[in-house]
Amino acid sequence: MEVLRLPLSASQKGKLISAGYTSIASISSTSPSHLALELKVSENEALEILKSVSNGSRLQSTSSSLTVVNGAQSAWDMLQEEETTRVHITTSCADLDSILGGGISCKEVTEIGGVPGIGKTQLGIQLAVNVQIPYDYGGVGGKAIYIDTEGSFMAERALQIAEACSHDMAEYSRLYHKGPQACEVKTMQPKDFLENILYFRVCSYTEQIALTNYLDEFIKDHKDVKVVIIDSITFHFRQDFDDMALRTRVLGGIALNLMKLAKKFGVAVVLLNQVTTKYSDGSFHLALALGDSWSHASTNRIILHWNGDERYAYIDKSPSLRSASAPYSVTPKGIRNSSSNNKRIKHI
């Protein structure tokens, strides 16, 4: 009985049902005068009933052009929107930024996976700092949410990276903002960077699920959050899960929630993942954890790996970027371009 769901008075609902209108489709196809005659109410009241029916079933229309389904946007409008708003968070490594088309894009879920020690947490902390770069310096000027499941976030390291970032911004300002403008553009202190990283520590998978559900409310209250980093999404789902089918369902639900967040608030969601070995075609090779069904949960996927002695990032899946690979390195200042003295030390 769909009419019971409508925001009408009880007597109106009773009249609708006794006249035989039980579904919304049947009401929406009649004209107001007809409805007025049927229900023996005034025409104004019939008009109001029809309006509440159409409001209930209509989604909010955001675009100016006529669309077949309300709430859809035409590709042209989306393109105009994309070209005018800055939507990338730089990773501070020029090579990596160039293959990513400017950096990690907001409104999308990016999954970054790699072997232990490749620099996933470092990249996560770097992004949490870089998202705060003000608009004048080419950043997005937002806050970061860092969800730590493994306990690998180190505040001292974040401070170190923030100091390097602040130093770089001061250099940039000195070189490019000469004259009266230099006084207006404010520089950020490393302490400010740390203040804008909102940190959550999660200790079990139920907490993780609860937190993803809660993020919607949280981001509504903190509108300037521009990136959500989950480090790592796999940790609590790898051990102690008896029912694999349940795990797949739960992960699917989390993936949809995160997608919705990314789209609704325009935040970048970065998921850090671990690796596992898979046996196929007679050989073992490394693949990202959480299975095949999880591989569809992200919009973009970047795999970090060793190539000889250098760290490389490879775009494995993206709807708009070409597959490419770029080297990067982890320095005391954070993630930077690769150079000869940042390679892995050979163990003797």
Added chain:
Amino acid sequence: MGALNYLTVENASIDADFVQFCASHGIFSVEDFLVHDVYVLVASAEKLSNSDRLKQGINQMLSIIETWHQPWVSGQVLLEDREQNKHCLSTGCKSFDMLLQGGLRVGHVTEFVGPSSSGKTQVCFQVASNVAIKLGSVVFIDSGNSFSPTRIKQIVTRISGSVETWVHGILQQAMRNIECHAVFDVYALLNVLQQLKSSLESQAGYKVRLIIVDSVSSLIAPILGGSNAQGHALIASVGYLLKKLADRHNIAVLVTNHMVSGEGGTLKPALGESWKNIPHVRLQFSRDHATNIYGVYILKHPYMASGGSANFTIP
């Protein structure tokens, strides 16, 4: 569902007494009458004084209903419908079109299955651009934020040639023809499809030619399985709506699905046995990472043998 009151105007045996009799059984509309057990109704009519009139009324109702249901159609009519209305939509890629003997058929639900990053979304973009430029509008329902306007712009520019000013006009027109809607759960998907159905039924001005749902598996997987059977019922509803839209309104429907591991470590399409019978055509995608060549393989087709395959690249 029409109220019984309507019928009193035209039919003598359905008079106020009859309507009152029905009301006493909780029957207010034609739908209620259909759901109610006719024999029980006849039996209770027997007990009343004007039983003959009431039984006449019941018979009249049944004969009216007979004329309202979907008519039987002959094969000839179906063949004519197929020649006039149900054309093939070209995918823009020659080897793919040759494999499908013309392209995606209007009136069919085609499914693209494949492991992650095997080209499904890219081919969806390609088909959408091709249809948007030449044929009509496209509704793209996206569940993974993978709709990328810049990529569509690249593909449209490539398909329509390289004459600058001409291309810009076409670009705007084509991109206006593609509508993207983001849904994140299966109820939102059903809502969108219902809205589409009602707007296509009421206004004949919209020429929707193609509906793409990318991907239906990420919407349904979270609710499928477990102790309740609600997931299977929702799969059936989605399938029913898609097929109805495809057939009634001459639209080609394209859905994407992913793969899960089956026995022996091989991959099989997700969503299991209940989804398996819903699409008319199932195509499996694969990608050779080294050479960047995509392969497509027919798993199921109503009139072509399965096993045919083709290779193509996406520039």
